[in-house]
Amino acid sequence: MSIALQPIGTIFTPFRSKEGMPIQSRLAKGIKGRIELKEKFVPGLLDLDGFSHIFLVYYFHESNGFELQVKPFLDDNKHGVFATRAPKRPNAIGMSVVKLLHVDKNILEVENVDMLDGTPLLDIKPYIPQFDDHQVERWGWVEDKENRMKDIQSDDRFDK
Numbered sequence: 001m002s003i004a005l006q007p008i009g010t011i012f013t014p015f016r017s018k019e020g021m022p023i024q025s026r027l028a029k030g031i032k033g034r035i036e037l038k039e040k041f042v043p044g045l046l047d048l049d050g051f052s053h054i055f056l057v058y059y060f061h062e063s064n065g066f067e068l069q070v071k072p073f074l075d076d077n078k079h080g081v082f083a084t085r086a087p088k089r090p091n092a093i094g095m096s097v098v099k100l101l102h103v104d105k106n107i108l109e110v111e112n113v114d115m116l117d118g119t120p121l122l123d124i125k126p127y128i129p130q131f132d133d134h135q136v137e138r139w140g141w142v143e144d145k146e147n148r149m150k151d152i153q154s155d156d157r158f159d160k
Helices: 039-045 140-151
Strands: 009-012 032-037 053-059 093-104 107-111 119-126
Touching: 032 039, 032 119
Parallel strands: none
Antiparallel strands: 009 032, 009 119, 032 107, 053 093, 053 119, 093 107
16 A cells, blocks of 8 residues: 655744754744645635644654654653654654644644744644543653653754
8 A cells, every 4th residue: 555645735933953943842832833735725724713723744854764663852761663752753744733823814823833844734633622632541651751841852863
């Protein structure tokens, strides 16, 4: 089976390089970005402005190759890539929840961006708390890293 995805737009952010970039959108409070949606997809934005937050599904366009065990930003121990949010993955797909500030034709102003400038956008979905906010019992190896999260930024560990 072969799957071909085409970007529906482009995400523009202040981050020209990975170094110093927030590692998750929740850690990117107040950092603004812009999405330019391809014109043919504008009708799909109907009623999106009624949501305060949206999921962005995107392609890690600067990520090459992958390893099945990686050292994530929050730890110096290796973990399976599927137990991390590392950008070097078998399918280089990322997702973030961002705050939707404004929609004007094909331009979406967003906040809490944690992706590189020029990131290809694959999809947009509304964030719905009743569907998406889960009470969790465990959160794996990340659980004891909570106090470090706000201080961790992207570095070059996935450039190799």
